Amino acid sequence: MDGASVSVRGLGKRYGAVRAVKGLGIEVCSGEFLSLLGPSGSGKTTLLMMIAGFEMPTEGAIRIGDRDVTYVAPNRRNIGMVFQRYALFPHMTVADNVAFPLRMRKVVKAEIARRVADALALVQLQDFGKRLPSELSGGQQQRVAVARALVFEPPVLLMDEPLGALDKKLREQMQIEIKHLQRRLGVTVIYVTHDQEEALTMSDRIAVMRNGSLEQIGSPIALYDNPATPFVADFVGKTNFLEAVCHSCNGTGLEFGLGQSGFIHLKECPPTLPSPPRPGDKMRLAVRPEQIRILRPGDSDRPPLNGVVEAVIFVGSFRTFLVRLAGGELIHVQAGTDHGMAYPQEGERVGLTIPSQAVQVFPDRRQ
Ligand SMILES: Nc1ncnc2c1ncn2[C@@H]1O[C@H](COP(=O)(O)OP(=O)(O)O)[C@@H](O)[C@H]1O
Ligand SMILES: [Mg+2]
Missing domain, CATH: 2.40.50.140 (Nucleic acid-binding proteins)
Known part of the structure; x- marks a missing residue:
């Protein structure tokens, strides 16, 4: 699996009078782990939804690799997604949940079985395929969601506060697991969080968002040592x-x-x-x-x-x-x-x- 670059230019979204995202420009490199960090309401989810294709931008353009996907349907963007709530299908076994994106893509049966086994092994749940989501812990459910997002080998993975529902210890463990997985696969990850420690731990770069705009983008060390504004100084670390x-x-x-x-x-x-x-x-x-x-x-x-x-x-x-x-x-x-x-x-x-x-x-x- 290889990552793809993601580029948004002049990207904006209005909901009536609310400007959720304002003329945003971000270039994400192939294989990069970029976090969108900002307080609640700063436009992180809206940006992610536009990249995924579930929200239509009011202005601007989105590219994945060398392809303009601004008006491409979500299922044709080849993007994996993980949300805060696991959103697993409760009536389906773990294996069927993971197989779902492959069935949608009409992959042949033998190939599905092989890829599902690989994806479950990737998140260390190889023996859990026959269980129902309700028979798993929160962390295990979230790993199934990650396996399902990666099973069709997307070059880009979008994650919206995927660990928000987990307790601190499990969250820290999952942060490291996700980071290792991302490195190993070389997939490009755009990761939404309002937790600055999480962003500092996981990211190659962090984009700090405020009121729908980009406040500063840079490596964790650059943001911590050289915040461009008091807002960044206050939001990243304590000051x-x-x-x-x-x-x-x-x-x-x-x-x-x-x-x-x-x-x-x-x-x-x-x-x-x-x-x-x-x-x-x-x-x-x-x-x-x-x-x-x-x-x-x-x-x-x-x-x-x-x-x-x-x-x-x-x-x-x-x-x-x-x-x-x-x-x-x-x-x-x-x-x-x-x-x-x-x-x-x-x-x-x-x-x-x-x-x-x-x-x-x-x-x-x-x-
Ligand atoms: N479907 C919607 N309709 C109207 N306003 C919305 C909708 N989705 C988001 N917003 C508004 O857009 C702004 C950004 O929201 P959001 O992208 O969810 O922020 P975040 O994910 O950073 O918390 C907020 O002011 C929010 O109320
Ligand atoms: Mg959000």
């Missing part, structure tokens, strides 16, 4: 936002004031900003919780930020400290669990330092 005023910007770097809370110094102007900030400019800074270091009294003469530990949350592999700055901002700091270390306690005064390269700077446009 702290700080309102700041530029104090100075010169050869020795940039200094931002945070009112009573202190200051943040950057060694150089962030390359993502369209122009260097000028003194007096209001900016929005974003800092990941794991990038901040906590200093205890005596560690430094003049820590840039000072605050009081308001809460310490133990999460097993790490701790989250909620630190209230003098100006009132509540900062999340995450530190790995190191059993030799004495951690600050609730109520303790601490300093915070943030490495220069860990600070994302955005113009202070409310968004």
